[in-house]
Amino acid sequence: MDFELNQEQTMFQRVVRDFCEAELKPHAAEVDEVGDMHWPAIKKMADLGLLSLQVPEQYGGAELDTLSASIAVEEIGRVCGSTGLSISAHNGLGCGPIVRWGSDAQKLAYLPQLIGGDVLGALALTEPHAGSDLLNGATTTATRDGDEWVINGQKAWITNASVAPVISVLCRTDKEAGSRGFSMILVKPDTAGVTVHPREKKMGLKGSPTHMITFENARVPLENLLGDEGSGFYQTMQTLDSGRISIGALSVGIAQGAFEEMVKYALERHAFGEPIANKQAIQWKIADAEMELEAARTLVYKASVLKDSGRDYTRMAAIAKLKASEVAEKVCFDAVQIHGSYGYSREYPVERMYRDQRLMTIGEGTSEIQRLVIARGVIKAARG
Numbered sequence: 457m458d459f460e461l462n463q464e465q466t467m468f469q470r471v472v473r474d475f476c477e478a479e480l481k482p483h484a485a486e487v488d489e490v491g492d493m494h495w496p497a498i499k500k501m502a503d504l505g506l507l508s509l510q511v512p513e514q515y516g517g518a519e520l521d522t523l524s525a526s527i528a529v530e531e532i533g534r535v536c537g538s539t540g541l542s543i544s545a546h547n548g549l550g551c552g553p554i555v556r557w558g559s560d561a562q563k564l565a566y567l568p569q570l571i572g573g574d575v576l577g578a579l580a581l582t583e584p585h586a587g588s589d590l591l592n593g594a595t596t597t598a599t600r601d602g603d604e605w606v607i608n609g610q611k612a613w614i615t616n617a618s619v620a621p622v623i624s625v626l627c628r629t630d631k632e633a634g635s636r637g638f639s640m641i642l643v644k645p646d647t648a649g650v651t652v653h654p655r656e657k658k659m660g661l662k663g664s665p666t667h668m669i670t671f672e673n674a675r676v677p678l679e680n681l682l683g684d685e686g687s688g689f690y691q692t693m694q695t696l697d698s699g700r701i702s703i704g705a706l707s708v709g710i711a712q713g714a715f716e717e718m719v720k721y722a723l724e725r726h727a728f729g730e731p732i733a734n735k736q737a738i739q740w741k742i743a744d745a746e747m748e749l750e751a752a753r754t755l756v757y758k759a760s761v762l763k764d765s766g767r768d769y770t771r772m773a774a775i776a777k778l779k780a781s782e783v784a785e786k787v788c789f790d791a792v793q794i795h796g797s798y799g800y801s802r803e804y805p806v807e808r809m810y811r812d813q814r815l816m817t818i819g820e821g822t823s824e825i826q827r828l829v830i831a832r833g834v835i836k837a838a839r840g
């Protein structure tokens with residue numbers, strides 16, 4: 457299986473990198489400090505296709521392959537983790553389920569608006585008491601009443617909730633039906649009974665808005681059901697498989713940014729009469745970071761290509777996400793270490809990158825859950 461970049465993908469990467477260097481990097485520290493995205497840059501992303509990475513052309517999208525989508529998220533993450541997370545969530549979690557399971561009417565109603573640059577998409581799965589174990593723990597319900605769904609419950613940690621015109625919400629529609637008792641329902645946040653709470657105060661990724669949402673007898677039309685009734689849990693698993701590749705790409709991007717800063721500083725900083733880059737202990741960190749980044753990126757590319765081949769990619773997506781997120785943690789840790797005290801200061805970007813990467817082993821399935829997914833796949837294959 458070939459997962460080298462072709463000419464088109466290489467050109468796309470160059471264009472996205474140039475855009476990120478010019479439009480995002482100069483604002484990354486401010487985005488973190490202020491706690492909001494740099495919206496003029498988000499607006500410009502629409503023209504580059506960065507807000508419609510895998511949205512079909514017929515709805516105005518860029519309709520790119522998954523490897524190109526991963527490259528885009530990696531490049532954004534390289535300069536600004538907050539923007540990277542919001543754009544990853546927008547494409548994969550916000551637009552993804554509508555592209556995949558939306559009716560023509562739903563696609564026409566939401567996709568053109570979602571990809572226009574004024575808003576971003578969102579998906580609400582997690583609840584205050586259920587993240588890893590949605591099957592047993594999720595309690596948000598949607599019940600039929602005439603020609604409407606009545607939704608009650610709470611969702612937590614929802615990226616982009618305050619800037620989304622519509623949110624796909626995972627609801628229990630049949631309490632007795634186990635994994636077949638969930639459905640995905642499209643809800644506009646301005647619906648009566650829906651409250652999007654103030655932004656969570658987070659360790660990192662501060663420019664990416666994260667919110668709790670409460671549903672109190674919120675009524676939406678029955679036709680807001682996304683795909684088939686009872687398929688919400690399956691849709692969730694499919695969306696997370698795909699989303700994990702994207703979080704892997706974001707992890708690689710953040711690690712790449714930290715790696716570049718690490719090397720630059722090692723060349724500039726002198727100790728004991730020479731640049732610290734001459735010291736073997738520093739060189740080992742640089743070598744390990746280079747090696748691990750290559751490995752992580754290769755896995756993300758492989759998972760991307762596997763997804764587009766139409767074959768099962770659940771295990772490879774988990775492997776790529778797990779490896780890339782753990783590499784990001786190590787590379788950012790070492791980047792701070794090589795900066796010494798300056799690494800602990802907001803003056804240098806590695807401090808922000810270190811905080812931003814911390815989500816990568818948690819969001820869209822923790823490292824423990826990735827290991828569960830991988831082990832299950834291995835054991836199932838071994839049993840034949």
Ligand SMILES: Cc1cc2nc3c(=O)[nH]c(=O)nc-3n(C[C@H](O)[C@H](O)[C@H](O)COP(=O)(O)OP(=O)(O)OC[C@H]3O[C@@H](n4cnc5c(N)ncnc54)[C@H](O)[C@@H]3O)c2cc1C
Pocket residue numbers: 545549578579580581582585586587588589612613614615616658661666815818819820821822823824825828
């Ligand atoms: C910044 C941010 C953005 C987010 N964006 C979104 C979003 O847009 N939409 C959304 O729906 N959610 C979102 N989330 C939520 C995120 O996906 C969940 O937090 C994550 O899935 C983990 O769930 P939890 O926090 O409930 O942890 P829990 O499931 O409570 O897990 C707690 C700990 O127990 C471990 N654990 C759980 N089960 C097992 C097991 N079987 N074996 C071993 N260990 C286990 C976990 O690995 C973890 O270490 C976001 C979270 C953050 C912080």
